[in-house]
Amino acid sequence: MTMTLTFLGAAGEVTGSCHLLTVGEHQILLDCGLIQGSRQAEARNREPFPFDPGTIDAVILSHAHIDHSGRLPLLVKQGFQGPVFTHNATAELCDIMLRDAAMLQRRDAERLNKKLEARGEPLVDPLFTEADVDALMALMVPLEYGQGREALPGVRFELADAGHILGSAIVQLWLGEAEGQRKLVYSGDLGRKGMPVIQDPAYIDRADLVVMESTYGDRLHRSLPDTLEELKGIFARAIETARGNILIPAFSVGRAQELLYLLHLHAKEWDLGRWRVYLDSPMATEATRVYVRHFRLCDDEFKAFTRQHPGRHPLLSNIEFVQTTEASMELNEVDRGMIVIAGSGMCNGGRIRCHMEHNLWRDEADVIICGYQARGTPGRALVDGAQSLNIGGKPVEVRARVHTVGGLSAHADRDEMTEWYRHFADAPPVILVHGEPEAQQSFAEHLGQYSRHLVVAQRFDCLDLTALPELVWLNSGLCGESFID
Structure with a gap:
């Protein structure tokens, strides 16, 4: 069975989280977030998806922050009709946050269209509307932590508390069957131990591959x-x-x-x-x-x-x-x-x-x-x-x-992320996402003391999951920089 993972967002940057998982004939997105930052960066949200939204079978959403959820209404607008699996608190928060985002998109389009109309140029539509949010919310499948679920044939998953915000999740996925099965752990955004209000992030003991955030991989937070x-x-x-x-x-x-x-x-x-x-x-x-x-x-x-x-x-x-x-x-x-x-x-x-x-x-x-x-x-x-x-x-x-x-900060720092990773048995391969290049390089050099294989993902990298624990890239020349091999 073909199993691949393609990194489409938050690869070499922090926002726009989006990763495409292919298992046999099925396609699943891990997150589908807005790109945030400068006007030039945010303009990329209007670029076509590098896949046909109508061919995506399901989405697993790690948490409600807009850089992880913010393009889901656009995905639905362009043809996606599958389930969106997420924690029930995340579903409630998305209903609030994405409606607010739709309102801001509408206002931004109205302001821009006044300038375009004055210049005689074509007008633009909002990226998505409140109606698109309504359509998305109808597809939400709310879950609890620890509730195992089959997303699609050959894809089973379970959410664990990431300790980042209410409802944030580490996603554990079991891909394929029997001897060929692979376990992928996607950290989402990792929180910190001992912080107020939210539970500490859960530790996971086994994985064949860890896809891990690295936002603050180059620093330590004050206690x-x-x-x-x-x-x-x-x-x-x-x-x-x-x-x-x-x-x-x-x-x-x-x-x-x-x-x-x-x-x-x-x-x-x-x-x-x-x-x-x-x-x-x-x-x-x-x-x-x-x-x-x-x-x-x-x-x-x-x-x-x-x-x-x-x-x-x-x-x-x-x-x-x-x-x-x-x-x-x-x-x-x-x-x-x-x-x-x-x-x-x-x-x-x-x-x-x-x-x-x-x-x-x-x-x-x-x-x-x-x-x-x-x-x-x-x-x-x-x-x-x-x-x-x-x-x-x-x-x-x-x-x-x-x-x-x-x-x-609600993001784990270098040592907190390292401690989280070291709870895995047998030091599984790591792919770093969701970080600026300097932070990722620093963290890769540090975490490389503990990992057998570690790569910083670049946009459009495609990994063959059937070859794990070896990291075999299917688009040679585009793959991320390897620090440990």
């Missing part, structure tokens, strides 16, 4: 206790000075809920009674309700704290939820004493842009960057020390204090 001290210091310094506003761009799913919990847990210690704290994101508010409903998926400490304080849910108290655009705009009249958590997490859209326009130029303001910032995004520019940002078509000087708090 959680040190990170909490860092946040405490930021708030204390802001109080000691003019107590201007504090802006926290945050991903609406995962990071926002973690921040709500920490602000609740440490409110007294951090003297947060001096501040008014706002969650200015309707999507994050809806996602928070999903976290509350799926309480049983959270870690033991979070569940115990919640049981000990009935009526004061740690994600719903001490926070003012901002829903309407009008209410969000009113916050811009406040010049001090306010903490605003808002999307988008990379500052390339959403309400955080408006808050930055009104606060970045203030010496007394602070910006806390606490998540991954893709190349080409305004958030990455801030991390890299930009002196100004273009917001609403005009430059805004950066005079606020910018703090990069890497210890809140």
Whole structure:
């Protein structure tokens, strides 16, 4: 039986996760995410899929983040009609996130079409619409962790907790039958041990091949206790000075809920009674309700704290939820004493842009960057020390204090990923995906101490899974760089 794996996205980059698995006559996608970053990078989302969407038999989705799920409505729009297997919490979060993405696609198309019409050029359609999201949601097959399932003949799989966000999954796949069977483990995005709210990532003991993320393969995160001290210091310094506003761009799913919990847990210690704290994101508010409903998926400490304080849910108290655009705009009249958590997490859209326009130029303001910032995004520019940002078509000087708090990352760092891999028996071959080239090369050199075969995937690489444990590439000359052989 023919079994191949082709890397079509998040290969040599972080976003746009998409991998094509062929088993006999069947084709399965592992994720189908949006490419994010610069305008040039995002324009690639309009390029044709390198396969006929109508020939894909099924999708297995690792988690709800847009760089893993965001092109699924487009896949359906272009002919896909098969099942989308995923965790039930991921299905609920996708319903929220993809509808928001469809709204943004519609608005972007409307703005662009005004310019195209004025120039007499052809108009464009949104990448996908709310109706495409409706069609996708009808194909979702929600599952639990540990629930074995046959996706197609010769393809059995099971989800394990990846510890990244609510519902995030490590995908274990058993391909083929009897002696020719191969086990593939796809890490999705790996979380970290000991972080608040979410369970630790599960360890897997056996695989014939591990397809593994490498986002932070070139660094170590600050410990959680040190990170909490860092946040405490930021708030204390802001109080000691003019107590201007504090802006926290945050991903609406995962990071926002973690921040709500920490602000609740440490409110007294951090003297947060001096501040008014706002969650200015309707999507994050809806996602928070999903976290509350799926309480049983959270870690033991979070569940115990919640049981000990009935009526004061740690994600719903001490926070003012901002829903309407009008209410969000009113916050811009406040010049001090306010903490605003808002999307988008990379500052390339959403309400955080408006808050930055009104606060970045203030010496007394602070910006806390606490998540991954893709190349080409305004958030990455801030991390890299930009002196100004273009917001609403005009430059805004950066005079606020910018703090990069890497210890809140939901991605495992170099040593955490290494520890996860070393729980596999017999050091199976590894293919690295979902990382920028420098991080991947650094991680490959480090992990090569423990792996027999390790390759950094490049886009369109195609691997013969029947040859495992040998790594045999079917498109010679295109395959990724091998560090161990």
